Amino acid sequence: MCLRKLSFVALAAIVTGLGTVAEARTVIQNKGSDTLVNVAQAWAEEYRKVDADVAVAVTGGGSGTGIAAMINGTVDIANASRKMKEKEINLAKERGQNPIEHVVGYDALAVFIHQDNPLDEVTIEQLAEIYGEDGATENWGDLGIEVPGCKDNTMVLVSRQNNSGTYAYFRKAVLGKARDYKLGTRDMHGSKDVVDLVEKTPCAIGYSGLAYATDHIKMPCVSKTAGDSCVAPSVQSASDGSYPIARPLLMYTNGEPEGAVKAYLDWILSDTGQCIIQKKGYAPIRDVACN
């Protein structure tokens, strides 16, 4: 009897508790890109201090997951590290959604090599021969360098799994639309694994978002063609567009944002929001002065 009474009281308390939370708070559903998920979480946490009545629920799962949720109309904001394909936009429109794209930052795709690798600069064309199918570059000697600690100068290609936004963007930006990757690349599951592997493998070359770089890894500067100036990957060079393989980081809303969603997006694009993305290692959309 006593126990039953007690549990009833507890239940009543929980129900009323839930009631007050639901009453006071607007919840913004935010889902998508794993590249953006850390930043999105930092934004959501910080925004709680700005407006206590709005809760932002952030989940990852990848750009594809976020875009699928946008098509199905189950999120308020979808994060993506690639643009929606025309097919996806049409599908969304068929289902009554109207995805609007907002650029919230930029991500430089850095080329990673081992610390001992003497390579200092690389061109997009060279990268295409390294990674592209039937590419001529098979070992480090073809680039005219000798890598210490690397047996036979063999080139160990590190890439990403074939449905990641990073994989798709690198293919488009470096290999061009019609070309595939070489077979036999080591396809890592996550940018962190790419960095881990390249750090410990003298022969390796890999690519991933600049935010994942560590001190134990080397990043050569990248130029479009042999004659062009070579630009080192950095938040600055991604932001001003001089780094050749930088991609926009996007948020999609259903229709022009309004109400709480608009306030949130405006805050993200403000200096405060842009400083947070810069701190996380991505490039802000414009120069911001952060402390």
Place this chain on the structure above:
Amino acid sequence: MAENPIVAAVERPQAVAPQEADFDNRNSDWFIDKAVQILVFLGGISAIVFIIGIFVFITKEGAGFLFADLDIVEFFTSPRWRPTSEHNPTYGILALVVGTASVTGLAMVVAIPFSLGAAIYIAEFATGKTREFLKVLVELLAAIPSVVWGFIGLTIMNPLIIQVFDVPVGLNVLNAGVILGLMAAPIMTSIAEDALNAVPDRYREAAEAMGATRWQVTIRAVLPAAKNGLLGAVLLGVGRGFGETMAVLMATGHSINLPSSVFDSVRALTATIAAELGETAVGSNHYMALFTIGIFLFVITFIINLTADLIVRGVRKG
């Protein structure tokens, strides 16, 4: 005297029958009994229901591809797994099958001597505390999560293999084979030990009576008697190797490649599903192709486990 019990036996049903008609003796015990019976029955058939359910589900998900766009010859003979290509997607799993098979094969080379040796020691030679301690240790080894094994492969084995063997990359068949061997060994040890314990003591006593040493008893009498059980243990280890996902995803290098030596990176069937399914559009050809791989894996592990089971059963009857 002799007639009395018979008379009683004949008369008793008549005496009892009216009682049964009069009294419904289904008290709460009877209902609890029935309820537990039904629960246990449901528990018993649930495994069958789930197996059939899973098979129906993966077949349904893969069917649109399996019966329409799938080129079965290309699927099994082409090493070109390129489902997300913009202009020419290809679905060939040859490299993945070879990758899984080579890693599992090497894992067995590593695991069989270790696990059979451990099982023989625990079952035949160790006594008292040593034996209990070893049994607990083996069970603990089986409890290490596979992602931890994968992490060891990626961060410890990789640089080690590069240094020791002077090869370009340490994520390869050797790395994954050793890791998978260590993962499969505890399970194989437990089952092999059970098989050895199932050999009746009279075999050992008979051999010892004839003057055989401990080693001769083990080699000549116990092992031949337990050979089906040991074979079953090995086959279950193979099944474990085929089905393992996370560790091979991290330790093989996940590279589409037909290996020519143990130092080549490969890619496993399971790891391909794990890495790609999450971000694949539901209902696309890529999605259904992954489920077709799932059907293939299911059939293979089913055959391996069934064979292992039949062999182990064989030893029990004999």
